[in-house]
Amino acid sequence: MKKLVLATGNPGKLREIRSLLEPLGIEVLTQAELGIAEAEEPHETFIENALVKARHASARSGLPALADDSGLCVPALGGEPGVHSAYYAGRDGDREMRDRANNNRLAVAMRAIDDRRAHYHCVMLLVRHPRDPEPLIAEASWHGEIAREAAGGGGFGYDPLFRVTGRDCTAAELDAEEKNRLSHRGRALQVLIARLRAEV
Numbered sequence: 001m002k003k004l005v006l007a008t009g010n011p012g013k014l015r016e017i018r019s020l021l022e023p024l025g026i027e028v029l030t031q032a033e034l035g036i037a038e039a040e041e042p043h044e045t046f047i048e049n050a051l052v053k054a055r056h057a058s059a060r061s062g063l064p065a066l067a068d069d070s071g072l073c074v075p076a077l078g079g080e081p082g083v084h085s086a087y088y089a090g091r092d093g094d095r096e097m098r099d100r101a102n103n104n105r106l107a108v109a110m111r112a113i114d115d116r117r118a119h120y121h122c123v124m125l126l127v128r129h130p131r132d133p134e135p136l137i138a139e140a141s142w143h144g145e146i147a148r149e150a151a152g153g154g155g156f157g158y159d160p161l162f163r164v165t166g167r168d169c170t171a172a173e174l175d176a177e178e179k180n181r182l183s184h185r186g187r188a189l190q191v192l193i194a195r196l197r198a199e200v
Contacts, residue, residue, distance in 0.1 A: 001196065003027045004126070007057035007067035009038050010086075010095065012156030016180055017066070020189050024196075029063070036060045046070065046083055050125040051135065059130035066192075070122035070185060072158045074106075074146065076115040081106070085157065095156075103150060103161055116145040118162065122184035124192045138191035142184040144171070155179060 006017060006028050018028045031038070039056035041049040050069040058065035071085030081088035081102070089101035110116060120142040127135045143165045150160035152172025159171035164182065171179060180186040 001026060001064055001128075003029065004064040004066050005029050005031055005034060005036070005057045005061040007031055007039065007053040007065050010156070013068065013185065015176075016183075016185055017068075017189060019176070020180060020186065020193070024193065028066075029061075031057045031061070034061050041069070041083070044083060046121060046123040047125070047137065047139075049083060050123045050137075051127075054125050054127045054135065055130050055132075058127050058132075064126060064128045066124070066126045068122055068124045068185060068188070070120060072106075072118060072120055072162065074110070074118045076113045076117070077109060080109075099157055103158060106146065106158065106161060107150070110146050116147075117143075118146050119143045120158075120162065120184040122188040124185070124188040126192060126196070136192055136195050138188045138195065140184045140187035140191065142171075142182065142187070 002025065004026060006014060008014060009032055014030055021028050036057055039053045041052065043049045043052065046069040050067045053067035054065045057067065069083065071082050073079045073082050087098065089098065089105040122140055124138045125135050145163050147161050147163040147170055151170045152160050154174065155172040162171045164171055
């Protein structure tokens with residue numbers, strides 16, 4: 001496989017995924033570069049939403065498609081924001097504005113809660129063609145807790161509030177290489193890459 005389409009419009013995800021796939025000689029195109037609109041994500045599980053996105057991008061591009069669906073899950077909030085992580089505080093504004101609003105909403109929701117455990121979860125899914133009956137699927141989680149104060153200028157999404165287990169910092173304070181090594185998305189993609197290599 002020399003080329004695939006990435007079913008996301010999130011520039012942070014694109015940077016992370018490209019940096020992991022480029023050493024394999026796989027050219028990663030985005031669906032935006034190909035004029036493909038983002039798919040609806042109507043489901044309540046990460047795996048269902050990832051499959052919808054991958055099939056949509058593959059059908060419209062004629063290429064293999066890679067999609068991830070991921071989010072932050074907070075047990076004390078009943079698993080929220082979960083699959084609704086990107087739009088937890090609504091759909092107004094650009095991605096940076098939504099990230100700020102999402103973080104503000106999460107900080108307020110957690111203000112009086114002592115159980116601050118949280119984890120990111122990622123489903124990474126690749127279809128070779130739109131009707132692929134055997135998509136490659138990999139999952140990973142990244143555990144931590146919700147910080148009392150946001151910190152760090154790196155990453156995206158909830159990273160400034162996600163204090164990493166075993167590190168005295170938030171995900172937004174990690175450099176890109178370390179984040180790719182530790183994160184839910186980086187580890188899920190490594191599993192997927194291993195499965196791709198096994199097919200060659």
